[in-house]
Amino acid sequence: MTFLEFEKPIAELEGKIRELRSFAGGSDGVDLSSEVGQLETKLGKLLKETYSDLSPAQKIQVARHPERPHFIDIVEHLFTDFTPLAGDRAFGEDLALLGGLARFRGTACVVMGHEKGSDTDTRIKHNFGMARPEGYRKAIRLMEMADRFNLPVLTLVDTSGAYPGIGAEERGQAEAIARSTDACLQTEVPVVTCIVGEGGSGGAVAIAAGNKVLMMEHAMYSVISPEGCASILWRTNEKAADAASALKITAQDLLKLGVIDSIVPEPLGGAHRDPERAMNLLGDGLERALKDMAGIDGARLKELRREKFLAMGDKGL
Template sequence: MMTFLEFEKPIAELEGKIRELRSFSGSGGDVDISLEVGQLETKLGKLLKETYEGLSPWQKMQVARHPERPHFPDIINHLFQDFTPLAGDRAFGEDSAISGGLARFRGDACVVIGHEKGSDTQSRIKHNFGMARPEGYRKAIRLMEMADRFGLPVITFVDTPGAYPGVGAEERGQAEAIARSTDTCLSIQVPMVTCIVGEGGSGGAVAIAAANRVLMMEHSLYSVISPEGCASILWRTNDKAEDAANALKITAQDLLNLGVIDGIVDEPLGGAHRDPERALNALGDAVQSNLREMAGIDGNRLRELRRDKFLAIGNIGLA
């Protein structure tokens, strides 16, 4: 059964009524309730549309963190073929919060990298809730440099609350690893497309997101800090997290207006978790379209365009 968010209670109640009526109809009763079911389904569609068209940033954050939202393995299984995962940073070890390797995307060879949060308690612990350690970013560096060497486009999928802030990670050079990974993104001479599919938190996201084209799914988030982290710094309490979310300009719509991202991938009504296949098809189409637009552009020019893109951020609207 689908997990419903706090603001979806009226939707959950309506869907419950529809299930009850269908169950009654399927139990062999002689009463025809198809008309009632149809009316409730029409009402449900209208309620879903009204709810999701008016989501606040705080509510969008809840959708972006929905446990049934498509994760990196779902993206790989649906959009890529012949995926060959490559492990380790050749310096310390393997990090399960970032996965990546060689694959084919709609027939063309590429390197694909992404965060993985996990889908249940055991897998979330294994993947450290998508919070990478230095070895994860150094693995990403190794994969991007390999893509550059062999002329393969890089496609990354971001879904992380941020880099892991533990003592061990800091001792192994977390900040340096993030900085070098970001620098590698900006230095490679092959097309690079990034998709924010859930949370894009802080340097942990930017480290694999300094791409030629940065796309966001409609109900994803991209921010320098989580709303909870911002509230704890500014107000010394998590009770103000909703206020922080509303002030941070973290939604796809805000960031497109600010020139931070290049496009928004529409999600099915009710979020990607309601129709993952349709959501992933739209995501794949957006990635393919952006890669095609960069086909044939010289490597040096790709790097210049990427550099200019990020230098221009913050200059929107300035004379």
């Protein structure tokens, strides 16, 4: 497991536990179960103390942890009969934003989300989760399909932002993001989104304007990355931690502000420590959100979604 900077005491304690277990498993047959048990108890307390008081800057590290579950992992674990649909029918395929038809706990749906990749090759392949215009135009196509066949839409957000390259701008990145956001708002089926890692700028909002917006406990959601904010305001990345605190990017802050509807709890120590349990908790949150909208007709769903986001503007958000 990759340990974060603030997890050094946790890493040292886990190292001691591994050493004792290795020693106890030797030919001497020494019984060290009592010592191991004491250290495991101490580890549990340390994890609880550390993760119950994370700063916004530390939460960003957790949200970006390379071993957090990504879109492909979540789809494989929570969905069945997944049929990926490719291309925007205008330019090409974008592998940073994936989606298709699937079944979620027995319910037919459309699922889409950002895929960052899990190693160097897949990160390059998926462009680190930064979608180009064709990715957002594919999202529009999928939402229109969901509307046509009355299928709920589930979106999983995990991106530092839309790809800012010259080619993307030439192909209308801003227009594609705006139309994707509008497609979220105009559809007459339930739209449930969850920020599972990073939710960065318009690249996130483009598929996150849902009836229910969930956020995993240690995820982040912001109009700009703390590093980007610091470089603009202070001309240095060294102020990124100050920017993270000022931006109110954590799930806890955003729930208070009314930007999100609920927080999906993560296993103690973050989703990267127990990905399977984290994905099960996510599945429970998505299922509850869908059940909350059962029986609401399409026109009312659209109206409620519109009112939800207009209310944020009334609050000055």
